Amino acid sequence: MGDMSDLGHTVQTTIPTKEEVLRTYYGYSAFREGQEELIDCLLSGQDVCGIMPTGAGKSVCYQVPALLMPGITLVISPLISLMKDQVGALNQMGVHAAWLNSSLSFAQYKKALEYAREGRYKIIYVAPERLLTEGFLDFARNASISMVAVDEAHCISQWGQDFRPSYLRIPEFLSRLSRRPVVGAFTATATKEVRNDIVSLLGLLNPHVTVTGFDRKNLYFEVRHDRDKYQGIRSYLSAHPGRSGIVYCATRKTVEEVCDRLNEDGFCATRYHAGLSDEERRKNQEAFTYDEVPVMVATNAFGMGIDKSNVRFVLHYNMPKNMESYYQEAGRAGRDGAAADCILFYSGQDVITNQFFIERDRENEELTGEALELVRQRDRERLKKMTFYCHTTDCLRDYMLRYFGEYGAGFCGNCGSCKTNFETVDITQTASDLIGCVLTSGMRYGIHAILDTLRGSRNEKVLRFGLDQNRYYGSQSHQIIVFLRQVCQYLILTDYLAVTDDRFPILKVKEKGLSFYSQDGDFRPVLTMKAARKTTQSPVKAGEAAGHSQTGAKTHKTGFACAGGSPFEALRSLRTQIARREHIPPYLVFSDKTLESMCVLLPQNKEEMLAVHGVGELKYQKYGEPFLALCRKLAGESEEY
Numbered sequence: 001m002g003d004m005s006d007l008g009h010t011v012q013t014t015i016p017t018k019e020e021v022l023r024t025y026y027g028y029s030a031f032r033e034g035q036e037e038l039i040d041c042l043l044s045g046q047d048v049c050g051i052m053p054t055g056a057g058k059s060v061c062y063q064v065p066a067l068l069m070p071g072i073t074l075v076i077s078p079l080i081s082l083m084k085d086q087v088g089a090l091n092q093m094g095v096h097a098a099w100l101n102s103s104l105s106f107a108q109y110k111k112a113l114e115y116a117r118e119g120r121y122k123i124i125y126v127a128p129e130r131l132l133t134e135g136f137l138d139f140a141r142n143a144s145i146s147m148v149a150v151d152e153a154h155c156i157s158q159w160g161q162d163f164r165p166s167y168l169r170i171p172e173f174l175s176r177l178s179r180r181p182v183v184g185a186f187t188a189t190a191t192k193e194v195r196n197d198i199v200s201l202l203g204l205l206n207p208h209v210t211v212t213g214f215d216r217k218n219l220y221f222e223v224r225h226d227r228d229k230y231q232g233i234r235s236y237l238s239a240h241p242g243r244s245g246i247v248y249c250a251t252r253k254t255v256e257e258v259c260d261r262l263n264e265d266g267f268c269a270t271r272y273h274a275g276l277s278d279e280e281r282r283k284n285q286e287a288f289t290y291d292e293v294p295v296m297v298a299t300n301a302f303g304m305g306i307d308k309s310n311v312r313f314v315l316h317y318n319m320p321k322n323m324e325s326y327y328q329e330a331g332r333a334g335r336d337g338a339a340a341d342c343i344l345f346y347s348g349q350d351v352i353t354n355q356f357f358i359e360r361d362r363e364n365e366e367l368t369g370e371a372l373e374l375v376r377q378r379d380r381e382r383l384k385k386m387t388f389y390c391h392t393t394d395c396l397r398d399y400m401l402r403y404f405g406e407y408g409a410g411f412c413g414n415c416g417s418c419k420t421n422f423e424t425v426d427i428t429q430t431a432s433d434l435i436g437c438v439l440t441s442g443m444r445y446g447i448h449a450i451l452d453t454l455r456g457s458r459n460e461k462v463l464r465f466g467l468d469q470n471r472y473y474g475s476q477s478h479q480i481i482v483f484l485r486q487v488c489q490y491l492i493l494t495d496y497l498a499v500t501d502d503r504f505p506i507l508k509v510k511e512k513g514l515s516f517y518s519q520d521g522d523f524r525p526v527l528t529m530k531a532a533r534k535t536t537q538s539p540v541k542a543g544e545a546a547g548h549s550q551t552g553a554k555t556h557k558t559g560f561a562c563a564g565g566s567p568f569e570a571l572r573s574l575r576t577q578i579a580r581r582e583h584i585p586p587y588l589v590f591s592d593k594t595l596e597s598m599c600v601l602l603p604q605n606k607e608e609m610l611a612v613h614g615v616g617e618l619k620y621q622k623y624g625e626p627f628l629a630l631c632r633k634l635a636g637e638s639e640e641y
């Protein structure tokens, strides 16, 4: 039930602003996309529905207003592990919080409710099943509850995978309170059906709905087609010693095999799947969370409610059954915002296995006949899209964002496709034809129409608009579409062309493009671009890793044998020492991103330390001194060079 010690007896003379709360408690200097508007609405008493991808920072959206409002905020959350983590983090920051769920004994539960009645907690996490129980209801009706935040709100919808019937009773709970608090619903599930269900079934009143981008820029995406997947995984791990990450496998059996082999090969890895005893699962998860074992090999049973922010990679040993699952699992990487890798090791066999599961699936016994066939058809379609992802040479991020109904930029520069083996190519002629085509067709068309024209396509649109009469029609028919798209992106990035931000974006020629185009053949400057070849080279150079493998238990015990290495390692080992002493996971001390930022800034005094991302006043009071001392030392060392 969280920390019951009495920390915050400070007398507030003025009410802090939301920026001050973010700064003081969290140590963050700015809100992320979507957070501010959701917070403002909640503070003004308007219900909200926030749809943000995993890792975007949903909890800040209700925790910050909770700290600014009088009274108590209830957070309804379906997962015990998630509650524990959140409450742990809040208590770390100096906020009094508690959780109420079935993991408490009756005596503990009674005690917690008693404290809650005394007003000791500002934020209370509660499982949905508890809401209408007599004891809780009695407390809630007599308490001053300012806000109810519904986490993982998609659980209310039968369209989602995680339907929880007890969520349907939330409106009843709200109606039993003496005064209806403002309600905020939060989820990472983007589909329209689920969104509509949340708003209507929860009974949100005139809610402000915010959907933020699903793009997670810090994640690097790649698909690999290694013939020997195990070697692929192995060489990745060798190249990234000591980094924490997850290897997802499709079946329990594969988990066992991969985990055993890794351990035999001297890596420090643990496992997780539904076939293990509760005890072993708990133990293994904890070892991973506390950074005692860096690598977790698991089925998709591992992850719901994992809030470990410094997961640096998620490798898929098998292809998941659809993009939703992939995005959710891969999304567990890099929640702290620092760079992380999401690499899928593909093989044709994965498609067959998944097909088999689809045809055999009898999980939902209520489905028969036509309905069953419909579900299967939908699943086959989803599998097809997932398989396409593994084969596309286009930007992977773009593909993913489009799948979720967003428009990407076509080129992200941080995925396997965008980073594929670049070579310098002369694009003078292609660029000039492209610009020419845009100009001579009156700057009225979008990228697709222009590229179709250059390639000499006979599609309906080209013919309808008479683009087959354009003098550049078919002039680039020898080029593949991917290349033309790259040239186009390049010309946009380098200011030769521009796209309007209309609903149907139109290509325009900019001044630079015009002057390039209007110079005669021989005088035209040669234009080159780095373009992707078709073969993907693995970014991992196995040689780099020589002698650096995570030698399992050995590294594990000696701990920081190589801590003398980089400043980051030094900071990390200090963090681990403190975490061990306090019996909390290291990322609750400071996130990886905070350490990275500390490495760059190497603060020399308190003020500079407070400028580090993730260091707030309260965290500073707890951990600032030792980190400051270490930073001073590190700065001294680097000056000697």
Ligand code: ADP
Pocket (backbone or CB within 6 Å): 028, 029, 030, 031, 032, 035, 052, 053, 054, 055, 056, 057, 058, 059, 060, 307, 309, 335, 336, 337, 591
């Ligand atoms: P979600 O619940 O949306 O998956 P979390 O609320 O767990 O995401 O936030 C993910 C991480 O991002 C956490 O470590 C959180 O502290 C951090 N975070 C949230 N908001 C900000 C912000 N404005 N600036 C920097 N980091 C943030």
Ligand code: ZN
Pocket (backbone or CB within 6 Å): 394, 395, 396, 397, 398, 410, 411, 412, 413, 414, 415, 416, 417, 418
């Ligand atoms: Zn890309």
